[in-house]
């Protein structure tokens with residue numbers, strides 16, 4: 353459980369000199385912020401504290417950072433992020449052992465869902481009772497009515513047409529149908545946009561936003577991308593500290609501010625990213641419930657203000673969803689999508705959940721949700737525990753294969 357947080361004391365962020373913070377003229381920030389409606393401006397307390405920045409330690413004192421060796425792209429095969437190929441040399445494919453361990457982690461992670469679905473086929477007869485049990489298991493796994501009916505309807509047709517009588521073959525047929533159903537959600541993250549690519553990350557409290565940003569920073573770097581982080585939670589020191597720690601682990605700078613307007617931090621980060629030749633700027637935001645309307649307004653404002661720093665930004669607006677929240681995830685996706693127009697999902701904590709079926713509900717557009725693509729899934733707290741979403745692998749794990 354995040355033992356490195358306990359081991360390492362978070363450092364005091366270095367206050368920058370006026371020259372350093374002047375990279376983005378305050379007037380420029382004010383101009384961008386001034387154009388937002390007054391109701392939002394009133395929500396933001398005056399920004400009195402200077403922007404501070406946590407600079408990566410390694411370039412200054414490489415010898416005091418014992419860990420970064422594992423983040424050297426030349427020494428470690430680039431994590432298979434499922435990203436689209438860029439102009440850079442194709443990252444090395446993961447060695448088979450690593451791939452196997454990742455797959456077994458997914459299967460282990462989803463085993464609670466997998467056992468309840470896969471277990472039904474053991475020694476079973478292919479009859480109505482099996483379909484009824486499957487229906488219950490899929491609904492219990494939070495696949496939702498639409499997906500459950502669609503999948504079982506298609507399964508019955510396939511079983512009849514192919515004259516399948518063996519339960520194990522029915523399981524294989526269901527696995528393939530689930531993979532087909534989930535396939536539209538599979539999308540490779542595009543890495544080859546003009547730099548800096550701005551990725552905004554939102555989600556409810558504790559969904560795994562900061563952790564996912566840390567894992568992504570690692571993976572992007574291993575794909576030879578220069579990364580800058582922005583701490584969009586300006587009010588919770590612990591949240592900033594956590595991001596700074598992930599920044600240190602990855603040897604990337606973090607733009608942060610004690611108090612003030614998160615939109616200003618995001619604006620500064622985009623400009624700093626451009627000035628420093630960064631490839632990717634990831635903007636963390638404070639956790640919020642969709643019912644906290646003022647905070648949802650704040651999120652919209654961050655999105656708008658980022659667009660003033662770069663008309664194409666944010667290039668990606670990701671929602672981090674805790675896979676354990678099951679059907680509630682649908683309400684979250686709907687609300688955040690309506691507010692900030694999501695481009696992708698990161699579904700975390702799929703290690704050990706019984707609700708892994710929720711992605712089937714997303715793919716089915718249950719409860720009016722837009723089937724937002726799933727870029728990554730989180731299957732643990734470690735640096736490598738974020739993996740691209742691959743429909744086939746996910747379907748296999750879901751039925752306990």
Ligand SMILES: Nc1nc2c(ncn2[C@@H]2O[C@H](COP(=O)(O)OP(=O)(O)OP(=O)(O)O)[C@@H](O)[C@H]2O)c(=O)[nH]1
Pocket residue numbers: 354555556557558559560561562563564591594638639640672700701702703729730731732733737
């Ligand atoms: N098991 C597991 N734990 C995860 C995963 N992703 C994140 N976590 C844990 O979830 C907890 C919350 O993660 P954070 O990254 O702090 O969540 P957050 O969304 O930034 O939280 P706030 O800052 O409160 O909004 C931490 O204990 C993480 O280690 C995952 O894929 N699997």
